[in-house]
Amino acid sequence: MVRYVCLLLAFVLLSSMVLPDATPDANMRRADKAYAKADFAEAAEWYQKVLEKEPENVQALYKLGISYLEMREPRKARLCLDKVNKLNPQFGQKVIVNLAEALHQNYEFEEAIKYYQQEIYGTGRADWNYVEVIRKRIEECKAGMDLLKQPSVAQVVNLGAGINSADVEFSPVLAINDSVLLFTSHKAPEGPEQIRISNKKNNNWQTSKEYLPATNTKAGHAIVTVSPNGKVLYTYSPADGLRSYDESKNSWVNPKPMPIPLNQLANESSVHITEDGQYAFFASDRPGGFGGLDLYVSQRFPDGTWSAAINLGASVNTAYDEEAPFVDFQTKTLFFSSRGHNTMGGYDIFKSEMRDGKWQPARNVGYPINSPHDDLYFTLNKGRTTAYFSSDRPDGMGALDIYQILFLAQ
Known part of the structure; x- marks a missing residue:
């Protein structure tokens, strides 16, 4: 009891x-x-x-x-x-x-x-x-x-759990004849950024792993592109701007700042080096632009220095942000993301062709590549059969995921 x-x-x-x-x-x-x-x-x-x-x-x-x-x-x-x-x-x-x-x-x-x-x-x-x-x-x-x-020109596929997670994955970069995928991951919303790598095997991307061990990394840097020969890695961080890491010199612990005018006391947040290594397209909010981040181009001289940066003009830039340039050198087509033009919301991916020495008015690449959410960091494979980008659209695995674009036969 x-x-x-x-x-x-x-x-x-x-x-x-x-x-x-x-x-x-x-x-x-x-x-x-x-x-x-x-x-x-x-x-x-x-x-x-x-x-x-x-x-x-x-x-x-x-x-x-x-x-x-x-x-x-x-x-x-x-x-x-x-x-x-x-x-x-x-x-x-x-x-x-x-x-x-x-x-x-x-x-x-x-x-x-x-x-x-x-x-x-x-x-x-x-x-x-x-x-x-x-x-x-x-x-x-x-x-x-x-x-x-408008008729759809592509299918968009999430790359899945081998690449994406509940964290943030963004800025995909192809290297070594499109057999390697590099990208940046970090814990949402403000965790440390980590560059990761995935290798293609039997036409499938394998589960990613750290690109460099934690003891040999520069904290807070995100990959933005690689050099045409695949030996130089370019990164961005809010504190340091654009930096370069020469793999052959094992310089990752102390990466070099990009030279003026690619680093010019402003926010230069992304860069793309063309296949011939002669041109750098980059985003900057330096004074004198159209507003927010604008896209610029600089040419490399034979001695390795870079020319004064040229704003790409009103066909590309708007009063809003333009980001993440990628140039298909063979077709003279610039791909980039913008909050302006005829975006359907957030950043959309656009393209502009160079004709008669002028960039043509930017065109939205369309749905389903674009969405009312942020669609960024477009990168195209060498055969122009597929591309990759980052998006925070619904039904993904995390805040930003990496997606593949499968172009439909026309």
Whole structure:
């Protein structure tokens, strides 16, 4: 009997400690704490627990919707935010633009435009800069509607678990006759960056591994390209800008800064060296450009120095960012990513051909290569049969994944 009473008391005490944690208020506090730390996956779990008991809790629904947006799950975000808008139209103007973003990211462009326009009407003339941002979103949706009508020229495939993970994988680079894939990986959102390598075997990419041991690396550097002979590796870091590592000299511990004008007290975030080694195309936000990051070109002189950089002009650059140049030397075609032109959202991949000494107006390479998300770091194989790029589109394995483009026969 005494044993039974003790067990009963223990059960009561245990219940008194557990029950408060199971209340919606306790779950909401846990959710809000994770949300404040930008741990949106954990926050979503706790908001879902709140909604199991309080399915019309508008605050939980709204923050769950934002968490899904941050986790690149626009379909789920749309359901949450649409319910918030229906339950409480007075909840706040902010839900309108977030709902528009969810629709935009989910390719529901026409519906997204309606909510973006509603956001403009609600904002009025008080903040013209913000209104211009929303107007650009509307133009992106219109571009998306047009691009979806065009015939597809490619199939896009995620490279899978041998390359991608729940972390961030980006900036694929092909080397050694396209038999080697180098790329950068880091823990989201701000973990240390690590250059990784995968070898092709029987036409399949093998599980990647570290390119260099941790004891022989320069922390925080991401690969951006390799030299035509495959012996020099070029990297970028916010602290050091563009640097070069000559494999034959084992100089990785102290990589050399790229020379002026490729490093010029500005943010030079990417570079591509042409097949003949004579031209460097790079991104920079130096003064005198069109706005944000612009693309420039510099020519190498016989003595190894580089000419003054030339801005590629209005056919390529816009008031927004242009990034990650890649040049197909044989066809004189420049591929790059841009937030401007007729992007359908985020960065899209564009191309421009050199004709009669001039870069032609940039053209969007189309859907499904591009999406309403960030599509960057295009690199083409030598046979022009396939290409690779990075994207944070939904249904990937992590924040940024590496995808392969399989061009369709025309």
